[in-house]
Amino acid sequence: MRLATWNVNSVKARLPRLLGWLGEAKPDVVCLQEIKTTTALFPEAEVNELGYEVAAHGDGRWNGVALLSSVGLEDVSLGFPGEPGYQGEAAGPTLIDEPSLGRPEARAVGATCGGIRVWSLYAPNGRTPESAHYAYKLDWFAALRTALAAELEHQPQLAACGDYNVAPTDDDVWDPAVFVGSTHVTPPEREALARLRALGLRDVVPAPMKGPHPFTYWDYRAGAFAKDYGMRIDLVYATEAVASRVTRAYVDREARKGKGPSDHAPIVVDLS
């Protein structure tokens, strides 16, 4: 079974490349993030044509996740129990009515595919450590931990894949000095990942295919990809029962090349 995760940065803009990549890589289960469209507007027919069932969870311009599977797609969860939404800044009067404030965003979709409980996750960015978006990011991880802990009580085969928006170690960014004071590398964010691993989840680190670091994201600007100025922020966190089945894991950096790529590359994991 071949499992993959890919932040596509708009499924609509990326559709030709996504369909081409599905045909070449032939994954059985795919976790997508940043589909940047609504559930209703997900290009389901085009993906069905290639033999995949689809569970999409999108709410418009930002965020959005999906699961594709050719090995069954059961017990779909849109979001997870207790998932928080962005609460805004804590201080100050609320002068305008903002109905979306506090509502969970489209950042998680889970399903059972080929006997594995699979989650496609898109963690909040956090913006800056002083931002309310950063507090939201940490809250979201804490709630995710609780939700996964509940599933792990009865589901040994689980893989939580996606864009975690945290580089687990300094070795997971191209230059740690550049990230001093930034999100994605702060101790509380890394502690949030450690708490997930403490549930029994293993970081399935992919082979980089080129260069020393298995980066999965490179900024579009300033030729970052060519210089390998990247970050490892897309992760596959798998239970021991799944991790022990891994025969190969790699970053498909070929998908980051050429015209019109996502700024993230897919991670591909083969399971016996």
Place this chain on the structure above:
DNA sequence: ATGCCTTATTTCATAAGA
């Protein structure tokens, strides 16, 4: 000090990403 690039949308400008 900021943008560098790309996306979708309330589009010829903005917000967000990381």
